Amino acid sequence: MPKREEVLKRYGIRGSPTTGLIAGTIAFFAGFAAVALFGITVHTVAPLLHLNIIEVGWLVAIPLVTGALLRIPFGALVDNVGGRRIILTQLIIAIIGMIGLILTLHAILTHSIGSSILGYALLMLFGAVAGTGISTFASGIAYVSYWFPQRRQGYALGAYAGFGNAAPGIFTAILPYALAGLGLIGAYTAWAVFLVIMTAVFTIIGYDAYYFQLVKRVGHNEAERLAKELGEELIPSGSAIRSLSESARIWRTWLLVIMYFISFGGFEALTEWLPTYWTNYLSLGIAMAGFMTGVVYSLITALMRVPGGWFSDKWSGERVAIISYIILVIGSIIMMLSHNFALSTVGTIVMAIGMGIANAAVFKLVPKYVPEAVGGATGWVGGLGSAGGLLIPPAMATFVAIYGHVGYALGFMIYTVFGSLSIIFAIILYWHEHKHK
Template sequence: MPEAANKRHHWLTGWNPEDEDAWRAGGRRVARRNLVLSVLAEHIGFSVWTLWSVLVLFMTPDIGFAFEPGEKFLLVAVPTVVGSLLRLPYSYAVTRYGGRNWTVFATAILLVPASLALYFVQRPGTPLWVFLAIGALGGAGGGNFASSMTNITAFFPHRHQGWALGLNAGGGNIGVAVVQLVGLTVISLTGHTHPSYVAAVYLPLIVVVALLAAWKMDNIDAVRTAPGAQREAVRDRDTWLISALYVGTFGSFIGYGVAFGLVLQNEFGASPLEAVGYTFLGPLLGSLARPFGGLLADRSGGARVTFRAFLGMGAGTALLLAAARLHSFGLFTAAFTGLFVLSGLGNGSAYKMIPAAFARKAEAQVLSGGDAGAAFARARRLSGAAIAIAGAVGGLGGAAINLAFTFSYTDGSGSGTPAFLAFLAYYVLCLTLIRVRYGHHDRADTGSAPNTTKEVSRVRV
């Protein structure tokens, strides 16, 4: 696995993480360096993407913003939608321009929405459409997830992908909690009249991370895919079935992450300080849980771990319904925090299901007489494309959660109960899907993807 063919352009050629000798000889070090920088870039992307989940809590009538609850939920939903839609082109961009090159660009461009947010959020009377436009630009931070995950998938061998993808995504997801901690710090030190300080924190961080990525990251030829990889993945049934599961895990995580503060304000009348103070813990724990969801999936199988995560999420949602009925703030926040943790575990395990599904198909092809190298190269290529599709669809699930809350809190009842019932029904649907389609596959979901015919003969199927 040569570290290099063209140092001047940061391209590494001949990358094959399944070659264990080359992996031990230096491939592991290269992959880990790129993983660390990928986590930093994705972290900043998530923070900018969910910036408005904090800023809307500052936008109260006493400082000149008289937006209705539905308008605020719409404002936090718009970046979620845009970020989700950008995930497919962002994933393709990595295969076209290289992981290092695209990471530098995708990070640096976040200076635009962060700067605009800093300027306009201190100007009462600014119409809603201006904030919606800035929020849409901030959606670019959500696109970073797909490009980052597609890139990291190619760096690591199959046997380590659950952990690597979970760590990469979890480190990025923590950006949701960190931006809320920044908001909490600002409110604690200056009150809720200076929301621009939250955006100001990220301007120098964006510059630093972009420069680090340009200096230390690599492009690898393995991430370049033949034209049509996404079209081929779109035609595969498992792409869409696992995407539906990811709607339930990641859609819940990002949807709850940006809406939790507003839910507390509308359900319990929480102040901006109380809302931010209670909302950061759930996304933080959920982000930390994601790598462990991937690790558990590496050991036990992605379907088994995801199934158990959905069981827990169903129970947690039932607790939310009980807490809302009892008007118990403590039980409500505890149940919500539990949902974040379980969705984080499910995020990591659901993503492990993607390369495992395509690896199983490659194994079947080889055992039927196909070429091992070609079969597993195709599986890796389609895994990257399917990850991008699942990421896009899952992000749209987050927007659906915010729209459900919008309708729930504006239908005259002033309660989130209708939304919670809808979420519970979807979790039951996901449990059924896993049981019917993936319950018998877990024994083949662990281990390394073979890259020679000799190795394939030893694969468990």
């Protein structure tokens, strides 16, 4: 019996890189689906609660508050205890939030809540709790990273994030039809059931990488030696605080945070904001707005991460990042100039291509630059970077409040500015890489 098989059998090691990738993707796909819910259903709830455009902007952003901020501790904790327990905890919290949302929506629709302020506060509260599912991104990135060697990081993380990010696109596209067929409560209940089922699937097939399984049996030093024999290249620091502090001391981490703020945080923001843009700026129906957001934008963005990861493996994450952010800026300028459906469609697709590839390129660079603290770096980049999803929708709503109808187009200036800044940062990383070869 080969030595590898002997080690696996002797220590009862379960799982493989392939099953790890599948399990992590399933968990992220299920958890991330929450981001699509408020963007569509807010149009049903907002009139009942008499919400203005700023309040709508904050409501669609609220799942991203916890979805972003909780990525920092949860991502770092993977270095300490492995991803399995962390991801399960996040999904269970998301289920609790979904139950709270269902009960709150039922109370609003049946007028059991007499105060619109109370209804709004409860939606914000349970939306934040449900948004914990979105934070599975960071823990999942670290979870998958430990399963794969550096040369396959682009492929693995591109596939993980690409298919996982497809959730908002798919759900945004089908949600209008679910609302028509099942009603608001039925649609939310169906998603909650889906989340429970996917959590059960992850429980069955999701195992931590070799080191985390071995360290429970033989201690750190021996676990590290055996894990490396089995092909695991990344070994965690073993402490969440240490992982966060080590990654925070590396200046490149902070360039990646800003780059991710506009590519992935911006992706989350537009998944929530575009239904409002399409319906209010270009007067599309809710079903068509869902299709344009879910399929034409969100799904394309998500799936572009898959080839984006392959491009990053082949031509380096730095080069791919430079090109992808240039594409993003071009798309944002088109959106700023657009006042009709055709031009907005072109701009949306261009932005989707650039953002999807950029997201893959950034996370190709995370384990490359911070191999000793992947969980911590993932937490910073995924958490603070995702804050774009929290801050951008209210900022775009502010453009509308200040400039009126044209503000829907002018708001895309945010993507032009931060996209240009990201091009500069990607060039700095490219220069740094070649200087130290």
